[in-house]
Amino acid sequence: MKTKLASTFSLLVVLLLCGAGGSAQDLHPKLKNGEKTVRTVLVLPPKVEIVRQGVKGVEGMIKESEEVEEVILKMISNVLNEKNINLAASPFTPQSLEANNELKYALADIQTRYDALLPKMQKKSNDVTKGRFSLGDEVMKLSPEGAADALMFIRARGVQPTTGKQIFGVLTLTPSFPIVALSIGLVDSHTGDVLLYAKPIAIGDAVKRGEKVLNKPIAKSLKKLPIAPQNPKKGGSG
Amino acid sequence: MKLKARSLVLFLSFALVCSTAVPAHGVQNKEGFVFTRVDLDLLEQCDLLDKRLEKEGVVYVNESLNTYVGRVGDSVLPRADPPERVQFRFRILRDPLANAFALPNGSIYVNTGLLALLENESQLAAVLAHEVTHVLNRHSYLALRSYRKKMVAINVFYAIGVWNPLTGALGLSIYLLANVVPVVLAATVYGYSRELEKEADLYAVARLSESRYDVTEIVNVFKLLQKDFEGDQIKVFYNDHPQLEERIAYVNKVIQNKTPKDDSPASTDSARRLYLTATEEVIRHDVQLNIDAGRFHAAVALSQKLVDFNPRASENFYYLAESYRTLGPRAPELTNEELTTKAKKDARKKKNKMTLEEQESALMATSGGQSNWKENQKKAQELYYEALELDRSNALAHRGLGMLLEKTQKSQQAIDEYRKYLAAAPNASDRSRIVHRIEALEKAPIKQ
Numbered sequence: 001m002k003t004k005l006a007s008t009f010s011l012l013v014v015l016l017l018c019g020a021g022g023s024a025q026d027l028h029p030k031l032k033n034g035e036k037t038v039r040t041v042l043v044l045p046p047k048v049e050i051v052r053q054g055v056k057g058v059e060g061m062i063k064e065s066e067e068v069e070e071v072i073l074k075m076i077s078n079v080l081n082e083k084n085i086n087l088a089a090s091p092f093t094p095q096s097l098e099a100n101n102e103l104k105y106a107l108a109d110i111q112t113r114y115d116a117l118l119p120k121m122q123k124k125s126n127d128v129t130k131g132r133f134s135l136g137d138e139v140m141k142l143s144p145e146g147a148a149d150a151l152m153f154i155r156a157r158g159v160q161p162t163t164g165k166q167i168f169g170v171l172t173l174t175p176s177f178p179i180v181a182l183s184i185g186l187v188d189s190h191t192g193d194v195l196l197y198a199k200p201i202a203i204g205d206a207v208k209r210g211e212k213v214l215n216k217p218i219a220k221s222l223k224k225l226p227i228a229p230q231n232p233k234k235g236g237s238g
Numbered sequence: 239m240k241l242k243a244r245s246l247v248l249f250l251s252f253a254l255v256c257s258t259a260v261p262a263h264g265v266q267n268k269e270g271f272v273f274t275r276v277d278l279d280l281l282e283q284c285d286l287l288d289k290r291l292e293k294e295g296v297v298y299v300n301e302s303l304n305t306y307v308g309r310v311g312d313s314v315l316p317r318a319d320p321p322e323r324v325q326f327r328f329r330i331l332r333d334p335l336a337n338a339f340a341l342p343n344g345s346i347y348v349n350t351g352l353l354a355l356l357e358n359e360s361q362l363a364a365v366l367a368h369e370v371t372h373v374l375n376r377h378s379y380l381a382l383r384s385y386r387k388k389m390v391a392i393n394v395f396y397a398i399g400v401w402n403p404l405t406g407a408l409g410l411s412i413y414l415l416a417n418v419v420p421v422v423l424a425a426t427v428y429g430y431s432r433e434l435e436k437e438a439d440l441y442a443v444a445r446l447s448e449s450r451y452d453v454t455e456i457v458n459v460f461k462l463l464q465k466d467f468e469g470d471q472i473k474v475f476y477n478d479h480p481q482l483e484e485r486i487a488y489v490n491k492v493i494q495n496k497t498p499k500d501d502s503p504a505s506t507d508s509a510r511r512l513y514l515t516a517t518e519e520v521i522r523h524d525v526q527l528n529i530d531a532g533r534f535h536a537a538v539a540l541s542q543k544l545v546d547f548n549p550r551a552s553e554n555f556y557y558l559a560e561s562y563r564t565l566g567p568r569a570p571e572l573t574n575e576e577l578t579t580k581a582k583k584d585a586r587k588k589k590n591k592m593t594l595e596e597q598e599s600a601l602m603a604t605s606g607g608q609s610n611w612k613e614n615q616k617k618a619q620e621l622y623y624e625a626l627e628l629d630r631s632n633a634l635a636h637r638g639l640g641m642l643l644e645k646t647q648k649s650q651q652a653i654d655e656y657r658k659y660l661a662a663a664p665n666a667s668d669r670s671r672i673v674h675r676i677e678a679l680e681k682a683p684i685k686q
Contacts, residue, residue, distance in 0.1 A: 047294075059279065095291070101299050106667060108295030108332065116531070120593060133593065140671035168393060172400045190674065207540035208418055220652040 025198035026128035046154035070189035071210035342378035344512030360455035367442035387587035467536035559621030633662035
């Protein structure tokens with residue numbers, strides 16, 4: 001019993017530490033040494049999956065997940081603004097996607113390509129610093145004419161335990177609490193190289209108190225992203 | 239105090255089990271199915287999922303193909319009105335894996351990978367009839383109810399394990415039971431039960447027998463599903479679908495007295511041609527999806543199928559050329575040794591560990607990989623030329639040829655082919671990418 005208590009406690013401490021600040025972030029050497037400058041970022045539609053976890057199992061929360069997507073986009077936009085990084089106007093508005101299947105497929109295919117690479121990055125995120133990961137130059141389809149220096153991919157998975165599950169967790173010494181694990185990838189819009197990869201963890205009810213819960217972990221996770229130098233020519237490639 | 243806490247946990251667990259056994263306030267409809275709040279929540283999630291799949295670009299949109307699949311789907315529906323809260327819609331999902339699934343709201347999705355694998359309309363009808371049964375017989379709701387009960391049981395056993403008050407032999411057996419039962423239950427949680435899958439197979443047999451389709455083709459669908467192009471079909475200790483051999487056996491038993499509608503070679507060939515004519519475009523799309531997903535062996539097999547079916551289409555030669563080019567240092571087909579369970583598991587580990595580029599580099603370091611690469615590039619080059627022979631304006635063939643020549647370090651020829659591509663497709667979505675490649679090649683010292 002003592003071992004179980006101790007392991008639960010240590011897990012809690014680790015998670016709290018992650019949420020409180022220690023979120024991992026890895027930078028490509030080109031970004032780190034200033035060889036590549038990011039002035040404009042095209043943020044791709046995030047993929048967020050939050051589920052409700054009760055004693056009777058897991059239920060989907062698709063509508064709530066979409067609301068959290070909006071909050072994440074807002075938080076990301078704030079952080080990038082603080083770093084003098086412009087947000088490229090997204091060509092992926094619901095109207096443009098509805099009218100253009102080719103554009104919709106191109107976006108879906110690049111997102112799928114990123115998702116295929118993601119498990120390897122999660123396993124060895126430190127390899128981003130060695131420039132190991134790339135999506136290839138096909139990413140240029142999403143940012144023709146160099147409209148952006150980098151593309152941002154956002155993923156989030158979260159759990160919202162019900163009150164019943166929380167009580168049950170306390171009684172069985174396995175505390176359950178709302179948590180969202182994010183992953184943010186910044187990819188060179190010309191070469192497809194992964195420039196930055198961060199894994200912030202937000203503890204708290206992101207559905208009800210999105211901004212409050214997500215703001216700090218997201219800001220901390222992009223702390224190492226260099227501030228863009230002032231440049232009169234907006235959208236220039238680095 | 240300790241005893242009180244334990245009693246409380248046991249009482250709560252008991253209450254939870256009881257609560258799942260009784261349906262929540264539901265509405266009984268004419269078929270006798272009572273919708274609970276949980277069922278209605280699931281239905282709402284499914285409607286949202288439909289919209290999300292569409293929004294994310296994973297639904298394949300092609301009017302004529304959608305009409306075709308919809309017509310085949312409608313023909314296996316019962317004549318009566320659909321059940322309450324069901325609206326049948328047949329959709330195509332851009333996914334190279336051979337799969338299909340049904341949502342309880344009546345949305346039935348067939349992957350491009352499955353459409354590309356099938357050989358005739360009867361097989362497609364069999365797949366759709368199977369999925370229709372899951373909707374008609376409310377299998378998703380039943381599976382969800384069963385899942386919820388099992389989850390409660392898992393939690394109860396877990397709680398017992400944590401608060402096990404007994405020691406000695408009895409205590410140990412309770413401990414073991416509490417730890418083993420959740421694992422067994424968890425293994426049965428995912429997917430429909432084997433009984434529900436069997437029910438869907440047998441309904442498909444009944445529906446096809448009553449229709450103009452050839453019921454014996456159901457068995458051929460299972461045989462096609464056994465094809466393992468990529469060596470990624472690994473048997474696990476529990477699967478929701480009965481094993482394919484088992485399915486072939488019980489379906490064969492049911493259809494043994496039924497004769498094929500018309501099994502003359504001419505009729506079989508005509509049925510195949512009709513189906514491939516309707517699906518040729520989506521098979522091409524699926525070949526590209528396979529290439530993008532690193533499923534190069536499947537891409538070669540499917541594009542070869544396209545060329546065999548329609549050798550006059552320049553596009554089919556282009557896709558076969560692309561498949562060989564991207565196959566790189568791999569052999570076009572996996573060997574029997576590579577298809578053993580152990581070899582498949584090893585290959586999966588490697589795939590999980592290495593990126594595609596790293597896998598290719600490792601293969602290129604071997605003599606076998608080198609010789610495969612040379613052969614595949616040679617074959618691809620011939621196929622690009624055949625594609626261009628059939629249609630000089632095939633822009634994609636110029637682009638593919640350019641990429642092949644770039645890789646084989648024939649820079650000037652690569653630049654020429656890229657320029658031909660840009661001239662033939664001035665509004666191509668990847669124009670910037672190709673311009674960038676030309677610029678890079680021009681900067682580098684020219685090699686011939």
